[in-house]
Amino acid sequence: MASEEKPLVVVTCTAPVNIAVIKYWGKRDEDLVLPINSSLSVTLHQDQLKTTTTAAISKDFTEDRIWLNGREEDVGQPRLQACLRESEWDPAGDVCDTGPSPSFPSAPSSVCRVRVHRGCCWLRRPPGEGAACEHGRGRGRGRGGGRDLPSPRRASAGEAGGRGRLSAVPLPPPDSRRVRCQEQVGATCPVAVSPPPSVRRLARKRRSTGDEDPPPLSLSYKVHVASVNNFPTAAGLASSAAGYACLAYALARVYGVDSDLSEVARRGSGSACRSLYGGFVEWQMGERADGKDSVARQVAPESHWPALRVLILVVSAERKLMGSTAGMQTSVETSPLLRFRAEAVVPGRMVEMTHCVRERDFQGFGRLTMKDSNQFHATCLDTFPPISYLSDISRRIIRLVHCFNAHHGQTKVAYTFDAGPNAVVFTLDDTVPEFVAAVRHCFPPESNGDKFLKGLPVRPASLSDELRAALDVDPTPGGVKYIIATQVGPGPQTLDDPHAHLLGPDGLPKPAA
Template sequence: MKTVTGIAPVNIAVVKYWGKRDEDLILPINDSLSCTLSTDFMCAKTTIMASPTFPTHRFWLNGKESDFNNERLNNCLTEIRKRANPKCGDLLNWKLHICSENNFPTAAGLASSAAGYAALVSTLSALYNVEGDISAIARRGSGSACRSIYGGFVRWNKGAKPGGEDSIACQIASASHWPEMRVLILVVSDDQKKYSSTSGMKQSVLTSELLKHRAEKIVPGRVDEIIKAIKLKNFEAFAKITMQDSNQFHAICLDTYPPCFYMNDVSRMIIELVHAYNDYQGATKVAYTFDAGPNACLYLLQNDVDEVASLINDIFPSNTNPKKH
């Protein structure tokens, strides 16, 4: 019997991933860039037990047994076993019991699958002593999971090879490079979203005439610009690109037919509040970004956290306190 436990962080994209060029290999149509959050507050945790006496593989997600016969889970397992250390020997034949948990809402547009698959793949790689970059394997579970393999600021290169070997994540800057950077997560709703990211982006690729233009003509320049902003610790530039890219991603969802809506009226109030606050301050102090759900992630610097958190609590008093990460 061998037991390994691993955790993986959530990552919040500032240049969004939306649209695959290959559904099975999970190859994106554009590069994306994210910030990995600290695991102190939100993370996914995977525990894997391997035993020669287990009759079958089994899988529990957030305490509930789920079907092991899950294509993405099996793709990850197959890929990681190809890279397993030859010394593992018989361990490769042992059946696995895999328990995966998030300490935050699942499938509410809070990158739960990214953290979940990153935890799964890194725990599997510890089990089988896999060496080298494992982000391409995490990508087979959930595209953006590849970015949760690294801390700090992470770029997912879309890659060019048909097999996806070069569609990997790489760290642009470590978390210690910009230690003042903070994220506030405002949970507008922890309901499961109506449209999954997978089906939403598939429909966008099929129907949005604006998506191709975004992927080919707009994102490359944005990624270069935001990397420059991160390297120079230029918060204003970082914040503006972050907000523009969040808006453009939701614009693409709206240009999809039928349209997918991820933001609601509360999301929009938060956007208007952020712009009003920045106008009042005469400087871009806070940036919002929304993934495929109504919940806001606010990027800001440490010095501004108390004031912004108070303002949010004043304006949205019925919520539980915003969580700081």
């Protein structure tokens, strides 16, 4: 290697799993990954659950490549390109806003949009809506149906602060989606063209400002990425959140970017922006049509609540039948309960949950966590066709938690389920031994008794006769495969040890140990 040119730069990072206690489900914009409601999560410690990602750039690489859990993936996947792309750009410019959507009046961005690319307007609308905006002066002609669009009203400079405001016009039939713009992008077009961010674009922007040192290598160099999870993937344990947060963070380190990465990680996987921070994290839904204010912010650091513990009851490590992306899109289209939840329930719950976290009020925190999990899964059942992520074992765990709390006369443990059957149970450190014993009683390990409990050590405890009677469940051997005991943890980390790199000096994955 020519050391003077540093032909290979390698960075390895880790990122955590986060578990939402106020759930995110449903997007108001599929392309920009903007949620219909805010959400709040707990970041889990990376000593137990994490994604590790190595990113390497070199002048010798001929193409971008990525390996996930030892298997090479198509780097052209849109979600990967949202983090990677630099010069390639599909029609995804800034948008103009015709007002609130009838489907989600409180979500300004779920409106019909104009996307500007190379002199063309791309009209899009949510299903069933009959209005769109058209930004060009004069009349446009639909490419598919060949129908004229009425000219929009151009607001005065005084109204729009010097730029023509865009007014709503009727949308032609669905086959007339592409409309030729009579103005040229970059000339007098009233809609600013601003491509969505990626790490490479942020790096180029940083370099062009000249405010800081340039990135370590040319942005034209290709990147190789290898990433592994130390927990089941696609089983409802937020693997995509940790994965895309780690990808964005590793790429930022290798390209020398220190900007906020919420928008980049979010476009890979919505909840990934919450994994960019430790402790307790809010993902603000935002109001802007371009999504610039839909970002993650830390509510409290990982050191805030040292007594809080997290138990993950792994029911199944199998890939779920209905992925989160497809599931939430169907819910947005068909569930009235989801709309009610987003507009009438979640805003108040965000305030209440933030208060419970800051006051370390486990009673309030636990009850609200369970209620929100239940309502999330109710919206899944309200979806048509209905979606069911919970299994019979999941429902038995729910019953176990309520029986355990009823026996103690207070909320000692609290469950939540993401889009999968595995339970995440929150409790305080002094309750962990007794509850783990209760899980062992209700779900006796079949053959892995010595490996049933992983993660943080838990001292043995016995159940009282009164508690055994109160649990009132028939034991289900093997129902819970194993338990991961963990706690609240920090955000992404950079590993300094070269032996931690997943890629070798040739930029290819190291052989499995």
